[in-house]
Amino acid sequence: MLKLDKLTRRFGDNLAVNNANLTIPDGQMVGIIGRSGAGKSTLLRLLNRLIDPSEGQILFGDHDIARLKGKELRAWRSDCAMIFQQFNLVGRLDVVTNVLTGRLHDMTAWRTVAQVFTPRERAFAIQALDRLGMAHTALQRAETLSGGQQQRVAIARALAQEPKILLADEPIASLDPMNAKVVMDALRDINRQDGITVICNLHTLDTARSYCDRIIGMQDGRVVFDGTPDQLTNSMAREIYGAEADEAFNEAATSTSIPTSEPAPARVPA
Amino acid sequence: MTDIPMRGGSAGASGDAPFDAVATFERHRAELKASKRVWNLLALGAFTIALGLSIWISQFYPERLAEGVPRIFEYFGTIMPDLQWDRLFEGRDAQGNAVPGSIIFWYTDFWTYVELLWETILMAITASLLGTAVAFVLSFPAAANLAPNGWVYWFSRRFLEFCRGVPEILLALVFVFAIGIGPLAGVLAIAIHTAGALGKLFAEVNENASDRPVEGITAVGGSWTEKMLYGVVPQVMPNFFSYAMLRFEINVRASSIIGFVGAGGIGAELNRVISFYSDDRVLAVLILVILMVTIIDLISEDIRHRFIGKENF
Numbered sequence: 001m002l003k004l005d006k007l008t009r010r011f012g013d014n015l016a017v018n019n020a021n022l023t024i025p026d027g028q029m030v031g032i033i034g035r036s037g038a039g040k041s042t043l044l045r046l047l048n049r050l051i052d053p054s055e056g057q058i059l060f061g062d063h064d065i066a067r068l069k070g071k072e073l074r075a076w077r078s079d080c081a082m083i084f085q086q087f088n089l090v091g092r093l094d095v096v097t098n099v100l101t102g103r104l105h106d107m108t109a110w111r112t113v114a115q116v117f118t119p120r121e122r123a124f125a126i127q128a129l130d131r132l133g134m135a136h137t138a139l140q141r142a143e144t145l146s147g148g149q150q151q152r153v154a155i156a157r158a159l160a161q162e163p164k165i166l167l168a169d170e171p172i173a174s175l176d177p178m179n180a181k182v183v184m185d186a187l188r189d190i191n192r193q194d195g196i197t198v199i200c201n202l203h204t205l206d207t208a209r210s211y212c213d214r215i216i217g218m219q220d221g222r223v224v225f226d227g228t229p230d231q232l233t234n235s236m237a238r239e240i241y242g243a244e245a246d247e248a249f250n251e252a253a254t255s256t257s258i259p260t261s262e263p264a265p266a267r268v269p270a
Numbered sequence: 271m272t273d274i275p276m277r278g279g280s281a282g283a284s285g286d287a288p289f290d291a292v293a294t295f296e297r298h299r300a301e302l303k304a305s306k307r308v309w310n311l312l313a314l315g316a317f318t319i320a321l322g323l324s325i326w327i328s329q330f331y332p333e334r335l336a337e338g339v340p341r342i343f344e345y346f347g348t349i350m351p352d353l354q355w356d357r358l359f360e361g362r363d364a365q366g367n368a369v370p371g372s373i374i375f376w377y378t379d380f381w382t383y384v385e386l387l388w389e390t391i392l393m394a395i396t397a398s399l400l401g402t403a404v405a406f407v408l409s410f411p412a413a414a415n416l417a418p419n420g421w422v423y424w425f426s427r428r429f430l431e432f433c434r435g436v437p438e439i440l441l442a443l444v445f446v447f448a449i450g451i452g453p454l455a456g457v458l459a460i461a462i463h464t465a466g467a468l469g470k471l472f473a474e475v476n477e478n479a480s481d482r483p484v485e486g487i488t489a490v491g492g493s494w495t496e497k498m499l500y501g502v503v504p505q506v507m508p509n510f511f512s513y514a515m516l517r518f519e520i521n522v523r524a525s526s527i528i529g530f531v532g533a534g535g536i537g538a539e540l541n542r543v544i545s546f547y548s549d550d551r552v553l554a555v556l557i558l559v560i561l562m563v564t565i566i567d568l569i570s571e572d573i574r575h576r577f578i579g580k581e582n583f
Contacts, residue, residue: 048489050485050488050489074491074492074493075491076491077488077489077490077491078490078491079491081489081490082489084482084485084486084489086482087482087486088482088483088485088486088489089483089486090483090486090487090500090501090504090505091483091504091505092504092505092507093500093504101486101487101490101492101496101500102490104487104490104491104492104496104500105490105491105492109495112495112496112499112500113495113499115499154486157486157490161490161491
């Protein structure tokens with residue numbers, strides 16, 4: 001169980017995350033919604049300490065994640081995998097090595113320096129890739145893949161970490177609808193089958209509604225909504241999104257709902 | 271070119287508001303140009319004064335140049351070999367002596383030169399490898415975006431500055447004094463300079479590397495070393511390689527000079543023939559040095575281009 005207690009992060013005078021109190025039980029699939037700059041990304045990055053909190057606690061079991069340092073912090077990051085909007089793969093490394101970096105935490109120093117991976121680690125990485133349907137690209141450079149393929153490799157890297165929690169920061173914002181659906185299906189599958197908690201920042205409302213058990217709405221750094229998709233009324237959603245409401249309600253470009261009568265729309269340039 | 275039709279009446283006729291956009295732009299442009307002109311004039315003035323001073327101090331006057339140029343040719347006259355067409359390719363005679371006027375006579379010490387040139391190249395290779403290794407290691411703490419903390423950054427930057435700030439020849443003198451005459455002194459001197467110069471270039475390449483892969487490795491729980499090795503190194507390797515090869519070319523030239531102070535290589539021989547004989551032997555050595563440098567440059571350039579070509583598919 002992950003518990004955020006009065007979690008706050010300031011950037012100068014700006015409160016990016018303001019006094020967030022949340023309890024997330026194991027195995028939940030959580031969607032965080034809100035307009036750009038609402039603090040979704042900061043909240044997620046606080047959880048794996050890519051950003052350090054200004055105040056408050058992050059409790060996982062008995063450990064206060066907010067206080068971790070050095071080796072313990074790296075161990076936590078290894079338990080708390082993350083996928084990014086821009087995938088953050090190492091473009092010039094091949095796909096399987098990218099996935100194998102998910103194992104770095106458990107490797108001895110000389111093996112990381114010499115890039116020596118055991119056959120077992122390689123098999124594990126290939127199985128993770130195969131689960132995402134990407135095993136055939138294992139020896140290709142990551143940068144030669146399309147955006148959707150890269151995001152699937154990034155998910156395989158996260159799986160290779162054998163995480164307890166999977167954070168996803170706008171995982172489909174750079175993808176076309178078809179790939180967005182593949183990625184969201186994969187995240188749901190990981191949540192359902194492996195029981196891994198998935199916490200996912202989403203920009204579009206319908207995706208959050210159709211995939212998540214629980215939706216958290218953020219506005220100006222504050223948690224303003226916390227409930228099931230059914231509890232999120234249209235007027236509530238409009239308030240969360242404010243000026244961006246129309247875009248969020250009806251943005252075909254990043255939505256996962258594919259019209260069935262006509263072919264999938266062509267990829268929309270970013 | 272016809273006038274673009276604009277809202278608010280005929281062009282230029284009246285002072286209508288829409289035209290003010292053009293007028294305002296022109297006025298701002300004129301102001302910008304005027305303010306730039308002042309700075310340009312100031313810079314030009316400063317440059318002229320500096321140029322005048324340096325000409326005066328170095329006594330770079332046309333008449334001195336006119337006097338000096340013939341002497342350059344005069345010197346070349348003294349180091350020209352006395353070759354004779356009819357004996358050019360004649361071998362050694364029965365007593366084993368070379369015939370004056372033949373190439374063999376001119377290049378009596380050919381194999382000594384070749385041996386020294388080989389030593390020079392080996393010195394350049396060793397120094398380049400050593401220097402590149404140090405530059406590689408220090409380029410990560412010396413990159414502003416990657417340094418683990420301010421102190422490490424400050425110290426690695428200053429260390430690299432020191433390494434490239436001291437001239438090679440001075441370092442060579444110190445090492446010749448400390449460890450004796452020979453190639454080791456030259457190798458160390460060039461390696462230190464290489465570490466400093468390449469370290470700065472490598473660090474700048476690192477500063478241009480994308481931080482996304484680095485963030486990716488941070489998020490899997492990677493340590494600082496792992497972030498560098500997996501997140502940064504794959505991105506910067508092609509540039510590192512290219513810079514290291516360029517530096518190797520520079521080091522071949524440097525190691526052919528460094529022998530002047532006794533630090534090994536062909537330089538010692540060049541110094542000897544210039545100081546003791548100043549005859550055709552000087553030209554003999556010079557030709558070989560220039561040939562060697564050119565060939566190394568060509569090979570190195572070819573390797574770099576092949577490498578870059580392969581990188582871009």
